[in-house]
Amino acid sequence: MIGFIHQNQKSITFFAGFLLIMAPAVAIMGYSGLRPFILIAATFIAGLPIAIKAFQTLRMKVFGIETLVTIAVLGALLIGEYTESAVVAFLFLFGDYLEVRTLEKTRSSLKSLADMAPQEATILRGGSRVTVPVEEVAAGDRVMIRTGGKVPVDGRIVTGQALLNEAAITGESIPASKKAGDRVFGGTVIDTGYIEIIAEKVGDDTTFAKIIELVEEAQESKTKTEKFLNKFAGIYTPGIAGLSVLVYALTRDFHLAITFLVIACPGALIIGAPVSSVAGIGNGAKNGVLVKGGEAMERFAEVDTLVFDKTGTLTKGKPEVTDIKVFRSYQKEDLLRLAAQAETASEHHLGRAIVQEAKSRGLAPKQGPKDIDVIKGSGLTAAVEGRRLTIGNRKLMHANKIAIPPEAETYAAEREKAGNTVIFAAVDGKLAGFFSIADPIREEAAAALAQMRRNGINSIIMLTGDNRYTAERVATRLGLDAFHAELLPEDKAAFVKRLKQQGHVVAMAGDGVNDAPAIAAADIGVAMGEGGTDISMETADVVLMNDKLMQFSHAYSLSKATIRNIKQNTFFAVGTVAALLLGVLMGSVHLASGMFIHEASVLLVILNAMRLIGFDRKRMRREKEGKLVCVQE
Missing domain, CATH: 3.40.1110.10 (Calcium-transporting ATPase, cytoplasmic domain N)
Known part of the structure; x- marks a missing residue:
C-alpha cells in the first residue's frame, strides 16, 4: 500500500483535486445530494497518504506535521465540515507534491550527470577491438573513442587529437582541445576527432563517479539552520497540539480549535531551508562547483579571509x-x-x-x-x-x-x-x-579576486613553498594583502590555524598534496579539481572542477545567496503562520481560507528557492559568450 501510494502520488493528488472540483459542479447540476459523498471521497483519497505518514512518524515516537493535519481532517469530518476536510487534505497533499517535484527539479543536474554515464567501451584486447560493458574496463586497457562517443574512464591520450565537451565535469560549455599526453575524464563527449587512451581510473574511481557521489551526499547534508528547524519542529508540533486543546478548553469551540491546529502547521518553515540548500548545491554542480553539503555552504557564506596556494591555484600550474x-x-x-x-x-x-x-x-x-x-x-x-x-x-x-x-x-x-x-x-x-x-598568473585571477572582495572578503593571503621574489611578484600583480614564501606543508597548516585562532573564518584554496593539511585545517577547504590531486579533492569542502577562479567567485556568491534565501524563507514562513494564527483567534481566518493561504505560502517558499537554480545565469552566459567570441576570432 505504501509503495503504491508513493509511486502514484501525482495521480492520487490530481484525482482528489478533480473530485474537489466535481463537488460544486454536481450541486450546480441539481445533484446536491451527491456533493457530501464526493467531498468525503476526496477527503479519504487525499487524506490516506497523510494518515499513513502520520502513523509511521508516531511509530518512531515523532509527533510530525502529518499528525496535526490528520487530526484536523478527522475533526472537520466529525463536525460535518466536509468542504474544509477535503480542501485541507488536498492542499496539504498538493503542497507535499510540489515539494517533491521541486526537489526533483533541483536535483536535475545530478540526473543529467547520471544520464551521461557511458555504458560501453571499445578496447583493444588480444590484438583486436572489442566492445565491452564499461564495468569490465580495467586499468591499463587501451580504449578507443570516436566522434560522438563518450569517454568511459579516466586516462591519458596516447594517440590522436579531439575536441571534448567536458561540461559534465567542469561546467565549461566551450569544447576543450586534447592531444597526446593530455588527461581525459570519463563522462565527457568527443565533439570531433579520434583518440586512444590508456585507462587509469575505472568504475567508481573515475572523477565522474566521484562527482555523482559527492553531489548525492551533499544534497542529503543539512545546514545548521535545517538541523535547528528539525529540532524546533519536534517541540513546536506537540506544543501547537497542546495549545489547540487549550483553545477548546477556553472557548468550547471545537471548530476554532481544529482551525487553530491546521493553520499552525509549520509546512513552509520545515521545507524552506532544505529546498533552498538543495537548489543552491544543484546550481553549483551544474556549473562545475561541488559544494559538499548544506553545512559547507553555510560556513562558506561566513568566510572573511581567503588563503591561496600559488602554483596551480593563482597561477596556471603549467610552468x-x-x-x-x-x-x-x-x-x-x-x-x-x-x-x-x-x-x-x-x-x-x-x-x-x-x-x-x-x-x-x-x-x-x-x-x-x-x-x-x-x-x-x-x-x-x-x-x-x-x-x-x-x-x-x-x-x-x-x-x-x-x-x-x-x-x-x-x-x-x-x-x-x-x-x-x-x-x-x-x-x-x-x-x-x-x-x-x-608559471604565468591565471588570466581571470585579478577579476575573480576583485569580485570576491566586493562580495565581502576582507583579506586575501598567499602561502607558497616558492621563493620570496617569485611570491612577491605574484602578490604585487594581484594586489594581495599579504604573502608568505618558502613554507612547508605544515607551515601552511599552522598559518591557517593561527588565522582561525584570531577569529577569522578562513577558506584555503590549493591543488596539490602539499596543500591538503592546510585545506583540512581551514573552515572551508577549496580544491582545484581538474588539475588537483585526489587527496585535495577528498579533503576539500568545495571542489572547482574547471580550475577557474571565477568558479571560486561564483561558489562564494552562491553560498551567500543560498543562505540569504534560507533566511528569507524562514522569515516569510514564520510571519505567515503568526499572522494566520492571530487571524484565527480574532475570527477573521477560517479553516479553508487559512489552509489556502498556508499552502500558498508553501508554494511561495518553493518558488523563492527555485530562483537559486538560475542564480547568476546572465553573468555566466556573458562570460561564455565572450569566450566563444575569442575562440572564433
Whole structure:
C-alpha cells in the first residue's frame, strides 16, 4: 500500500483535486445530494497518504506535521465540515507534491550527470577491438573513442587529437582541445576527432563517479539552520497540539480549535531551508562547483579571509623551463635527462615542467628512478643511472649539506628577481646546476579576486613553498594583502590555524598534496579539481572542477545567496503562520481560507528557492559568450 501510494502520488493528488472540483459542479447540476459523498471521497483519497505518514512518524515516537493535519481532517469530518476536510487534505497533499517535484527539479543536474554515464567501451584486447560493458574496463586497457562517443574512464591520450565537451565535469560549455599526453575524464563527449587512451581510473574511481557521489551526499547534508528547524519542529508540533486543546478548553469551540491546529502547521518553515540548500548545491554542480553539503555552504557564506596556494591555484600550474644553468663539467642535456628521470616520480607542477622540457628536446625519460624519497614542500632524492640525484629548493640543499657556490647563488637570485622559480639539482652530493621555471598568473585571477572582495572578503593571503621574489611578484600583480614564501606543508597548516585562532573564518584554496593539511585545517577547504590531486579533492569542502577562479567567485556568491534565501524563507514562513494564527483567534481566518493561504505560502517558499537554480545565469552566459567570441576570432 505504501509503495503504491508513493509511486502514484501525482495521480492520487490530481484525482482528489478533480473530485474537489466535481463537488460544486454536481450541486450546480441539481445533484446536491451527491456533493457530501464526493467531498468525503476526496477527503479519504487525499487524506490516506497523510494518515499513513502520520502513523509511521508516531511509530518512531515523532509527533510530525502529518499528525496535526490528520487530526484536523478527522475533526472537520466529525463536525460535518466536509468542504474544509477535503480542501485541507488536498492542499496539504498538493503542497507535499510540489515539494517533491521541486526537489526533483533541483536535483536535475545530478540526473543529467547520471544520464551521461557511458555504458560501453571499445578496447583493444588480444590484438583486436572489442566492445565491452564499461564495468569490465580495467586499468591499463587501451580504449578507443570516436566522434560522438563518450569517454568511459579516466586516462591519458596516447594517440590522436579531439575536441571534448567536458561540461559534465567542469561546467565549461566551450569544447576543450586534447592531444597526446593530455588527461581525459570519463563522462565527457568527443565533439570531433579520434583518440586512444590508456585507462587509469575505472568504475567508481573515475572523477565522474566521484562527482555523482559527492553531489548525492551533499544534497542529503543539512545546514545548521535545517538541523535547528528539525529540532524546533519536534517541540513546536506537540506544543501547537497542546495549545489547540487549550483553545477548546477556553472557548468550547471545537471548530476554532481544529482551525487553530491546521493553520499552525509549520509546512513552509520545515521545507524552506532544505529546498533552498538543495537548489543552491544543484546550481553549483551544474556549473562545475561541488559544494559538499548544506553545512559547507553555510560556513562558506561566513568566510572573511581567503588563503591561496600559488602554483596551480593563482597561477596556471603549467610552468615552463625558461633557463638551465650548469656547473662543473655537466652538459645541459645530460642534467636535464637525469633530472627528468628523477622527476617522473613527482606530482608537483615544477617537476612536470622539467619532464615536459626533456620530452620537447627528445630526451623523454626511458626508465623510472629508484630509491625515491619525496620531501613534501622541498623536492626529492632518487637514484638514476647509478647516481644519487637531489632536486629541489635551497632548504633541501641545506638539509642534505650540499654547498651552493656564491656565483651560483648570485645567478639564482637574479633569475628569481626576474620572476622565475629556481630548482637546484645536485648529483652525488654536489651542485650540478639549476632550472629556472616560470608559471604565468591565471588570466581571470585579478577579476575573480576583485569580485570576491566586493562580495565581502576582507583579506586575501598567499602561502607558497616558492621563493620570496617569485611570491612577491605574484602578490604585487594581484594586489594581495599579504604573502608568505618558502613554507612547508605544515607551515601552511599552522598559518591557517593561527588565522582561525584570531577569529577569522578562513577558506584555503590549493591543488596539490602539499596543500591538503592546510585545506583540512581551514573552515572551508577549496580544491582545484581538474588539475588537483585526489587527496585535495577528498579533503576539500568545495571542489572547482574547471580550475577557474571565477568558479571560486561564483561558489562564494552562491553560498551567500543560498543562505540569504534560507533566511528569507524562514522569515516569510514564520510571519505567515503568526499572522494566520492571530487571524484565527480574532475570527477573521477560517479553516479553508487559512489552509489556502498556508499552502500558498508553501508554494511561495518553493518558488523563492527555485530562483537559486538560475542564480547568476546572465553573468555566466556573458562570460561564455565572450569566450566563444575569442575562440572564433
